[in-house]
Amino acid sequence: MATSKRARRGQRNGSHRSGGDDRPDDMAQGRAFWSGTISFGLVSIPVELFPATRSSTVHFRMLSPDGTPVRRRYYCPEHNQDVEADEIVRGYEIAKGEYVVLHDEELESLEPQKSRDIDLRLFVNVAEIPPTYFERAYYLAPAGNSNKAYRLLAEVMQQTGKAGIATFVMRDKEYLVAILAENHILRAEALRFYDELRTPEDVGLPPKPRVDRDRVAKFERIIRKHTADKLDPDEMLDEQSRRLMDIVEQKYEAQQDVVRPELPEEDEDDEPSTVNLLEVIRRSLQSGGSKSGGSLSSGRSGTKGRTPKSAPADKAAPGRATTKGRDARQGRGKPQAEHDEGPPGRSVAALGSKTKDELYERARSLDIAGRSGMSKDQLIEAIRRHG
Amino acid sequence: MGARAIWKAELHLGEETVPVKLYSAAQDRNIHFKLLHEVDHVPIQQRRVNPLTDETVPYEATRRAYEVQRDLFVVLDEGELASAQPEPSRAITVTRFVDPSLINHQWYERPYYLGPDGHEEDYFALAEALATQGKEGVARWTMRGKGYVGALRAEGPYLMLIALRSADEIIPAAELEPPSGRALAKEELKLAEQLVEALSGEFRPEDFRDEYRHRVQELIEAKQEGKSLPARTYEPQPASDSLSASLKASLKKAGLKRAG
Numbered sequence: 001m002a003t004s005k006r007a008r009r010g011q012r013n014g015s016h017r018s019g020g021d022d023r024p025d026d027m028a029q030g031r032a033f034w035s036g037t038i039s040f041g042l043v044s045i046p047v048e049l050f051p052a053t054r055s056s057t058v059h060f061r062m063l064s065p066d067g068t069p070v071r072r073r074y075y076c077p078e079h080n081q082d083v084e085a086d087e088i089v090r091g092y093e094i095a096k097g098e099y100v101v102l103h104d105e106e107l108e109s110l111e112p113q114k115s116r117d118i119d120l121r122l123f124v125n126v127a128e129i130p131p132t133y134f135e136r137a138y139y140l141a142p143a144g145n146s147n148k149a150y151r152l153l154a155e156v157m158q159q160t161g162k163a164g165i166a167t168f169v170m171r172d173k174e175y176l177v178a179i180l181a182e183n184h185i186l187r188a189e190a191l192r193f194y195d196e197l198r199t200p201e202d203v204g205l206p207p208k209p210r211v212d213r214d215r216v217a218k219f220e221r222i223i224r225k226h227t228a229d230k231l232d233p234d235e236m237l238d239e240q241s242r243r244l245m246d247i248v249e250q251k252y253e254a255q256q257d258v259v260r261p262e263l264p265e266e267d268e269d270d271e272p273s274t275v276n277l278l279e280v281i282r283r284s285l286q287s288g289g290s291k292s293g294g295s296l297s298s299g300r301s302g303t304k305g306r307t308p309k310s311a312p313a314d315k316a317a318p319g320r321a322t323t324k325g326r327d328a329r330q331g332r333g334k335p336q337a338e339h340d341e342g343p344p345g346r347s348v349a350a351l352g353s354k355t356k357d358e359l360y361e362r363a364r365s366l367d368i369a370g371r372s373g374m375s376k377d378q379l380i381e382a383i384r385r386h387g
Numbered sequence: 388m389g390a391r392a393i394w395k396a397e398l399h400l401g402e403e404t405v406p407v408k409l410y411s412a413a414q415d416r417n418i419h420f421k422l423l424h425e426v427d428h429v430p431i432q433q434r435r436v437n438p439l440t441d442e443t444v445p446y447e448a449t450r451r452a453y454e455v456q457r458d459l460f461v462v463l464d465e466g467e468l469a470s471a472q473p474e475p476s477r478a479i480t481v482t483r484f485v486d487p488s489l490i491n492h493q494w495y496e497r498p499y500y501l502g503p504d505g506h507e508e509d510y511f512a513l514a515e516a517l518a519t520q521g522k523e524g525v526a527r528w529t530m531r532g533k534g535y536v537g538a539l540r541a542e543g544p545y546l547m548l549i550a551l552r553s554a555d556e557i558i559p560a561a562e563l564e565p566p567s568g569r570a571l572a573k574e575e576l577k578l579a580e581q582l583v584e585a586l587s588g589e590f591r592p593e594d595f596r597d598e599y600r601h602r603v604q605e606l607i608e609a610k611q612e613g614k615s616l617p618a619r620t621y622e623p624q625p626a627s628d629s630l631s632a633s634l635k636a637s638l639k640k641a642g643l644k645r646a647g
Contacts, residue, residue: 041582041637043630052493053556060451063460064437064444069452071438074422078429088431090420092607099421099428100610102603110602123583124590126492131538131549132412133592134495139558147566149630155571156579162587167595173417174599176592180492184565189492194592196416198500200545203410204389205502208544211511219509219516222401227522228483231490235482235525238553240534243471248453248461257462259452262439278558285566 032284034170035143036116038179038186040153046144047118049170050281052137052187058241058248067261111169118177118188120164126180127161133191140179140186141284150186157181163189185285394530395504398513398539398546399480405509407479409530412498412547418603473529479548481524481539490523490538491559494551501539501546510546517541578634585641 032048039045062070074083090107091099142150157163163178177188251257392408422431435444451468452460503510517523517540524539526548538549 040579041586041640042633043579043637044633052558053552054558055556058453060453060463061460062435062449063452063462064439065448065450066437066439067450067452067460067462068437068439069460070435070444070449072433073436075432075434076424076427076429077432078427079424082434083424083431087425088422089425089428091423091428091430092418092420094607094611099423100607101423101428102420102606102610106606107603110599110606112598121586123587128590130542131487131490131492131495131540132498132542132547134492137493139560139563142566147568148571151566151568152571152575152579152630154565155576156583160580160583162583164583165590165595167598169599172599174597176595176597182491182560183563185560185563187493187560191592192413193416193595193597195597196413197498198390198410198412198414200500200543202390203412203500203502205410205500205545206507208511209507211508211515215508215512216515216519219400219403219513220520222403223484223516223520223522223524226401226481226484227520228485231485231525232483233554235527236494236536236551236554238534238555240471240473241553241555244453244463244468247463247467247471248455251461251463252455257464258455259460259462260458261460263458278562281558282563285563 036118036168039117039119040164043149045149045153047140047150048143048284049188050139050141050284051277052139054277058244067259068263069261107172118166118168120166120179122165123162124165125161126163129163129178132197134189135192136190138188138190139281140188141281154181154184154186158184392502396477396479396528399478405513406504406506407501407510407546408504409548410500410502412500416597416600418600472532473534476529479526479528481526483525484522485525487523493557495549496552497550499548501548511544514541514544514546575631575634578631578638582634582638582641585638
């Protein structure tokens with residue numbers, strides 16, 4: 001895979017508070033963000049879960065005119081004052097300005113009894129799962145003091161080409177997952193639920209007319225002519241991010257517009273430290289079940305505090321995530337809380353690459369209802385619909 | 388009935404072009420909440436502040452900066468940000484056709500239907516040709532100022548475009564070393580395979596429901612009527628100790644009593 005200059009330069013482009021589609025990848029802090037047990041018949045396999053994807057979009061932070069990174073504060077317009085996260089509740093709007101208030105404890109009580117259990121009761125051929133269902137991937141690493149059951153399941157999944165299907169609840173959301181193996185490593189592919197996908201009828205696609213055989217043959221010829229036996233790795237890269245990073249590098253080398261803002265004393269917890277997600281997953285794969293042969297030694301020692309320049313240059317992407325000295329989540333399930341301190345991302349001016357922050361701002365100016373609970377994609381959709 | 392197209396485009400394949408409309412194939416089913424101030428249930432707003440002065444910073448006054456090292460930023464202006472943006476275009480350019488197996492599941496991000504935008508025959512002929520050839524096209528396009536790579540494929544008689552993650556976003560399994568340990572016992576492998584076999588079936592996505600989401604919906608409705616839902620408790624699972632005993636017992640449970 002391609003090596004980029006920016007890998008060496010140590011781009012922190014991990015999925016920190018990923019600009020926000022409410023998925024747990026915003027927790028990609030290099031530590032497992034979920035741990036639980038896979039049940040396979042009566043066999044229990046304790047596992048830790050890590051994101052297998054990271055955001056490639058270059059994340060920009062918003063600075064005040066004096067160069068200080070901005071912070072977000074919750075604000076009550078009625079009281080005309082800032083509000084702490086623990087003074088906030090969630091409301092479901094049933095009519096304009098009328099809400100059903102839900103407390104965290106109530107939502108917790110709705111979680112399934114075995115919320116830490118991924119119970120594999122069905123196995124299917126991986127090839128049978130339509131690609132439209134695949135949403136996001138997570139690696140599973142063995143936890144506990146034996147990795148034998150983990151290796152056994154991975155081996156069988158790999159040999160049979162099957163995936164175990166299950167649902168489980170993680171952070172306020174239920175996931176449908178297909179647990180499969182590649183390179184003897186278990187991976188949970190989060191799948192969309194059935195009702196999250198539209199059918200051609202839902203979309204209103206027209207019925208197929210009679211199609212001339214010659215016309216099909218014409219396209220068959222084109223397909224054959226342009227068939228390749230592999231992908232072009234360069235084609236699969238995010239050029240926009242690369243161009244942005246090139247500009248950043250040039251300016252950094254020229255020491256142009258480089259600022260080191262003065263930060264307030266109590267700002268310690270706002271200082272991100274870098275974590276190499278790839279390294280963390282590597283170590284977890286080896287450390288789980290260490291009593292039966294795994295070892296901690298194969299990973300490089302710490303992941304924190306390494307200078308950007310020491311990043312391995314041999315890997316496809318920098319794999320750095322930004323993490324917080326302290327978990328910024330205050331109270332469960334207040335998605336907006338994370339943006340308080342998280343560096344908002346931003347690439348360019350178009351909707352698709354705006355930060356959630358900016359989209360939210362736009363949504364607010366358009367007075368789009370329900371915007372505070374919307375994911376980035378939903379904000380885009382809502383703004384677009386607004387015209 | 389019928390979704391609104393989110394984009395009008397032209398598929399470019401070699402010399403041929405096929406006009407299409409793009410529709411989202413995924414729909415959001417999440418329940419969305421507003422954040423309210425607990426004491427008066429007034430929707431919370433957010434304000435952006437300079438932490439040094441505690442003053443509100445208007446959006447227009449903010450600047451974009453990339454953090455090259457901790458607390459060291461390179462500031463980019465609007466022109467620089469815009470210069471990285473791809474040229475706007477209506478083209479979805481198919482650069483090659485490949486065997487679908489070359490596209491790892493990890494890459495799939497977001498599915499779109501393509502619908503015909505006139506020239507229906509070409510549209511359906513292309514879908515049919517993709518199906519008969521068993522290939523997917525690798526396509527590139529620019530939508531709303533963002534560049535995409537996707538897989539063009541036949542979905543029944545229709546065309547579908549699945550946006551793919553960029554290579555930078557994927558941690559490939561090949562770059563990881565699998566957990567190691569003593570070789571697995573043949574008997575255990577065989578039992579595990581039998582158990583998987585016994586539990587194998589068809590993928591029927593309609594059999595799985597987002598139970599949690601439905602329960603949240605129920606709770607909202609119950610509260611609206613002033614009722615409450617019965618509480619549930621969490622029961623932890625004991626860890627299994629003997630692997631082959633567990634597998635055998637599981638097989639029995641699964642209704643198969645093959646000799647180990």
